[in-house]
Amino acid sequence: MKHRVFFWFFLPTGLAMFFFIAMPIISVVSQSIFTPHEAVLKTVKNCDPFGCKEVISIDHEATENLRQEQPFGRFVGLGIYFDRGHLAINEIAGAWSMSDSWTVFFSKLGNLPFYRAMTFTLTFTFVVTPMVIGLGLLIALTVNALHAKIRGLVIFFSLLPFVITPLIGALVLFWMIDSRGILGGALQWLLSDPNLSLKASTGLMWTSLIIYGIWHAAPFAFVIFYAGLQTLPMDQIEAAEIDGATRLQRIRYVVIPHLMPLVTFVALIQLMDNFRVFEPIVGFNAAAHATSLSWFIYNDLGGETRQLSSASASSVLTIVGVAILLIPVLLRTWRDFKSKV
């Protein structure tokens, strides 16, 4: 395709992405290094019959002028990044010099909101992703061994947790795990602890969120692997069987290597999607026990006081996190492309 023709074909989508993805990134970065102007204060002498007092008040005119002159706000550089709400450099240094062991240091780290969010996000990402791949593979192998007539039905029900709106899926599960719901009640009965409640236990909350993550994403992995199983080289399987390979060995040495490219694909998508975990935290009302980076930004943006600078700094840090996560994949794709050209 000629460059000119390509340009016109690509223009609409390119413009959409430029104005609503690329520009916002720039605006987020610029917001994170500027902060709104503080009100200009002036000292006025108020005199009454009992004497004169100096009163400090807001100079509205001067504040307005300042805002007009520098619409971006006050330049603070990386100040917001290093404050207590984000990377908390001072607090970390303090905790480092005060703590005599790693456990103390990490527990202090857990009290800082940004690190708390990051810990949960990373835990969630790196627990859910492998579990989803494992469970998805198991379901795919199972469904593939079912009678052909009922496979369609199983796939239909399997797709439901995946297509469901994340917030709604989270609520549906949450209402069941709630201490007054059926699963929560069953759990209380099983562990004979009538006070056991999702709202009171951090461990239980983390586990439930992770279970939700697996429940939501396993169908995705399942469908991909199931499609891969349909293209399985039957002659290889037969050859392996003739060579005396057991069922497990056939899976281990023929099926799984055949599915390996798909495993990489699912892992990539899952890393990206789990890193943005957000809705379940709202749905489970989990903020007291677990927060994620996305929730952290959402929390700053919502409410009466929209803390745009703080939210922007968290956004930039999150984008950096995504970039670090993607680097290995990008390098590999780049090398593949180079070798193809």
Place this chain on the structure above:
Amino acid sequence: MSYRVLKQPIGLKITIYLFATIWVIIAAFPFLWTAWGSFKVELDFFSIADWTYAITGERTKIEHNSAFTSAGYKGAWIKESFYKNVFNTFIICFFVVCTSLTIGTLGGYALSRSNYRYTFILLITALIFRAMPPITLVAGYMLPFFHWNVWGIMPTTIIVLVAINQPFTLWMLHSFFQNIPKELDESAKVDGCTQFQAFRHVIIPVMWPGVITTGLFSFLLAYNDFAVTAMLLSEDNRTMVPQVAAFLGTTYTEGNIMFAVASVVSATIPLFILVMFFQRQIVSGLTAGAVKG
């Protein structure tokens, strides 16, 4: 397909069917349970006294003389005007799907028929955009949208959702178009068509399966979005999902939670129907990107 080599011993067969049954229950039971419970009163669905109340509806019988009540639905749809949110959702989804397919097909087609280095860079950029959590962009929208006075209205949200969906749409359509042989439009060009005419008369008639599948996923992305719609829409223009969240957030009054349960069930029904009719397309769409690698 013959599975002669996979003949199963009876023990394995039982395990397989047992596991499949358990999985189906895990996948589907929560929805069934919630749908059943949405016709009960709160003290039954969240029963402290006895969990079987949620099935039999003892309290519901006392309050409404019947084991089923549509109080939750009435409250949500009539008292809280949930129908407005449903209407908004479908308006937004319709325009998002149409716009993103129109500009996405053009872009995806161009990407699949071009082999320069910038094609690759554009695709990788799209992948990076796809990886970014949408909420990270929202902070960047706020100030300009307030400044231009376009915050809170539906067209803004539609454009934002279209843009956020583009990277995904491009990748998906790109892989569909690569499966349509290049010889098709090249021979049209040899016969004297311009690139656009070749696209218009040769490619569009054969591209529908891919476009429908991509459209389904665009629809799902718009329908399921919470981060963008919750932050960018004013209260009057809210879609279903932020409204459900709002039901939970309002000060606690008895029965209010049942509004949320009823609206959750209502919002699930369109998705249920979608999977029922488009199961094949959803499966093929999921695998389209994967098999290409």
